[in-house]
Amino acid sequence: MIPAWKLKRELRRPFIRLAKSAMLPTGYLNTWVHDRHRTRLVTRSEGAIPALQDLAILLIYQPNGILPSTYQQLDFFVSQGVAPIVVVNHPLAERELSRLLEGAHLVIRRPNTGYDFGGYREGIQTIRERGYDPENLFILNDSIWFPVRPDCTFLDQARAASADVYGIFFNDKARRDAHHHLQSYFYRVSGRVLRDQRFHRIWDRMALHDNKDLVIRQHEIRLTDRLRQAGFSIGAYLSPTDLLRAAMALSVQEKRHLVAYQARHDIRTRQSFQALDTSGLSDAAFEAEADLLLAATKLSYYFISSHPYLQLRDLRSPVIKKQRTSECVAQRREILRLGMDRALLPVVGREIRMWDDAQDAESAGAAVEPGGRPAVEPAPQGLTL
Incomplete structure (x- = not known):
């Protein structure tokens, strides 16, 4: 028997698709309005870190306060020879701005138009406009903790990869090849790609959707295929x-x-x-x-x-x-x-x-200790870490 939740989902699917199709033109209108008023909407502040041979765009949305791990992440990038460009998609307190500037090359403040991909786009356009020519560009958002271990060598591994565009996980299990994609929380883009106008056209023409599901379907899922169609090779650390x-x-x-x-x-x-x-x-x-x-x-x-x-x-x-x-x-x-x-x-x-x-x-079905932490049971016997 088909589960009730699945039946409801399938019955709703055509109506949801129709509604989202009707929303598609709005994304292009958002792009036009944003670009027309970009000088007023976007603020750039110079940070303490000079431009280095590798750059990173770090998109953050932390309106309730910048996490300590974010500041440590900036320090990690600098220690690895990467100059961070922080794109903040929300208003920022002056003390937070000052702290971010200590560990960044540049802090860009903008509205949350287009969500993460709108922020990625702003960072990429800024790099081009400033004439930077990095060997590698790392693009990531704050939906992940990275790095998570003291001995992280992933940036070196990503640099060494031969692919033009490299990510952490490549999902190749969709029914349509065009939907096989790198997950969008982390990309490494080579300098060769950054010097190619085909790459910049993809971002310049990008619709800035204000619907998260549309952003996923139109950008995260389809970006990899657009890059491949433009002639760039794709690689990943892991696959299904x-x-x-x-x-x-x-x-x-x-x-x-x-x-x-x-x-x-x-x-x-x-x-x-x-x-x-x-x-x-x-x-x-x-x-x-x-x-x-x-x-x-x-x-x-x-x-x-x-x-x-x-x-x-x-x-x-x-x-x-x-x-x-x-x-x-x-x-x-x-x-x-x-x-x-x-x-x-x-x-x-x-x-x-x-x-x-x-x-x-x-x-999630967890027992909870005072203070809100899930109760921690003993590790299962016979299992090794």
């Missing part, structure tokens, strides 16, 4: 194949734990895993069924909210998502439950421990 391979390589005990975790927390695969979780099969039979199930479901599509054993331990992800979806809340709870926060950068560990308030944790 890597995630599936890591899941298959788990021990039987770890697979039992993963199946139970999916059955509890992932609405997209829950039903598939619940029956196996309660099957009572022997280890050998369970492992055989688990491998079939792992290969058949969409578990490998969702790297950024996957079990910490896969994402952090085995695949050595350089990022953790801050999103407050139930799957990401569950992932952070699991990081705490397993004590994996102790291996992270102290500032990242502290923020993860404070990130989800009591309401968020309860909605």
Whole structure:
């Protein structure tokens, strides 16, 4: 039987698509208005860091206060020979501006028009207008913690990649090849791409949508194909194949734990895993069924909210998502439950421990300690970190 939530979603889908199609022209109108009034809408402040051979555009939206990890992130970039250009999509207190300027080459303040891609666009246009010619440009937003470990070498790995455009995760499981895409929270763009007018035309002509779902569908999902069609090569640190391979390589005990975790927390695969979780099969039979199930479901599509054993331990992800979806809340709870926060950068560990308030944790089915922190159970016996 089709689950009720899925039936409702499918019944609503054509009406949602129709409504969003009607909104498409508004994005181009937003672009025209924004560009016409850009000198009034956008403010640039010079920072203490000189322009370096590599640049980074860091898009932040933190209207309730800049996180300590953001300042540490700027220090990390500078230590790696990267000059940060911070694009802030909200009003900024003077004390926050002063602090950001200490660790940045430039701070750009703008309205939140176009969300993250509007901010990325502003940073790219500013780099071109100033005549900068970096060897690499890193483009990322603050929906992730990065870096998460003291020994992070991911920037060097991204620099060494031969691809023109490189990301962390390439989702190649969509039915249409044109929808295979790099996830948009982190890109590395080579200097060759930045010197190519085809790259800049993509951004100059970009519609600044004020609907988040439209931004995802029109820009995050389609940008990779537009870049490929323009002749640029695409590469990534990880793909769904890597995630599936890591899941298959788990021990039987770890697979039992993963199946139970999916059955509890992932609405997209829950039903598939619940029956196996309660099957009572022997280890050998369970492992055989688990491998079939792992290969058949969409578990490998969702790297950024996957079990910490896969994402952090085995695949050595350089990022953790801050999103407050139930799957990401569950992932952070699991990081705490397993004590994996102790291996992270102290500032990242502290923020993860404070990130989800009591309401968020309860909605994910967590017990909550006083102060809002999810209660941490002992790590499962027989599982190794």
